[in-house]
Amino acid sequence: MIDPRLQKFPGFRAAMSVLMLLSLVQALAILGQSYGLTESLVRLWQLRSLDALPVPVAVFAGSFVLRQLCEVGKQRVGTRFADRTIAELRPRVQRAIFAAGPSSMARRGTGATVTMLIDGLDQTKTYIQTVLPKMMDMSIIPVAVLIVGWSQSWLSGLVLLCALPLLIFFMAILGIAARDKSDRQYEQFRMLNNRFVDTILGLPTLKMLGVSQAYEREVYTVSERFRRRTMAVIGVAMTSTFALDFFTTLSIAIVAVFLGNNLIGGAIALFPALFALILAPEYFLPIRQFGNDYHATLNGKNALNDIMTLIETPAPPRDETTAWDGWTPSR
Numbered sequence: 001m002i003d004p005r006l007q008k009f010p011g012f013r014a015a016m017s018v019l020m021l022l023s024l025v026q027a028l029a030i031l032g033q034s035y036g037l038t039e040s041l042v043r044l045w046q047l048r049s050l051d052a053l054p055v056p057v058a059v060f061a062g063s064f065v066l067r068q069l070c071e072v073g074k075q076r077v078g079t080r081f082a083d084r085t086i087a088e089l090r091p092r093v094q095r096a097i098f099a100a101g102p103s104s105m106a107r108r109g110t111g112a113t114v115t116m117l118i119d120g121l122d123q124t125k126t127y128i129q130t131v132l133p134k135m136m137d138m139s140i141i142p143v144a145v146l147i148v149g150w151s152q153s154w155l156s157g158l159v160l161l162c163a164l165p166l167l168i169f170f171m172a173i174l175g176i177a178a179r180d181k182s183d184r185q186y187e188q189f190r191m192l193n194n195r196f197v198d199t200i201l202g203l204p205t206l207k208m209l210g211v212s213q214a215y216e217r218e219v220y221t222v223s224e225r226f227r228r229r230t231m232a233v234i235g236v237a238m239t240s241t242f243a244l245d246f247f248t249t250l251s252i253a254i255v256a257v258f259l260g261n262n263l264i265g266g267a268i269a270l271f272p273a274l275f276a277l278i279l280a281p282e283y284f285l286p287i288r289q290f291g292n293d294y295h296a297t298l299n300g301k302n303a304l305n306d307i308m309t310l311i312e313t314p315a316p317p318r319d320e321t322t323a324w325d326g327w328t329p330s331r
Helices: 004-008 012-045 054-108 110-152 154-201 203-209 212-265 270-296 298-312
Strands: none
Touching (some): 004 012, 004 298, 012 054, 054 110, 110 270, 212 270
């Protein structure tokens, strides 16, 4: 999920610590928001006067504002760390390209190298600033929501706990399939860039030799193959999103049925039943958001892997045996 090589960059632990703190505060805000909403609805159901509503409404509003502020804070922390990381990576990539020499760049391809320097770094930035906050949310918020939900209704907590492994299992299976397809698509993308840039650079020569039409068909064939692979990746991503939404909706529906039956039978009061039901969607929300953003950042993860592979590749040895006495004045 998170490339372990990101841990080597300065500021990673500080950024993750701040993100963990903000996610914890956001989890408390979610609980306060759900409590305020539940208390307001219960008091309205009990036909209480309007004087009984300001306190729970204020709790709901304050928790809602705090939740949004935490979300903004996490985005800023992730963006700041991503900017610092890209600022450090850019000169390292440029030095690695110059150190590798023209022969290594010829094997990689001009188009792939240019794309890595321009689009690859931007995609890596998107990957870093998106995945880190979502990973922290998925690790903290569901646990806090599950503990509080279990304290209100052990049956709903049991349903949520049993649904989580099934949800993660399908997300992992579809995520692996999407990752494999995205890896092949990224390689096809590099090939398309190489063909396109080489064709553009050699277009005058191709016209002079009368073979420009053949290269036009070749570029079209490569781009069409890339289009089909892209549609395949999108298909897997949509399947994953459908699976997440389906199992999430099914789990919440099961919780609602159990709570409704217990409420009708008098086994549970209105407040804990409604509180547990309102918390159920918040339990799955971080997992769904991570699943959706995971597919959107696969290109960034592949770009980061490509960049780090280039940086970590040893530069070819220099030939120090060439004797050269320097420039001499012309005669």
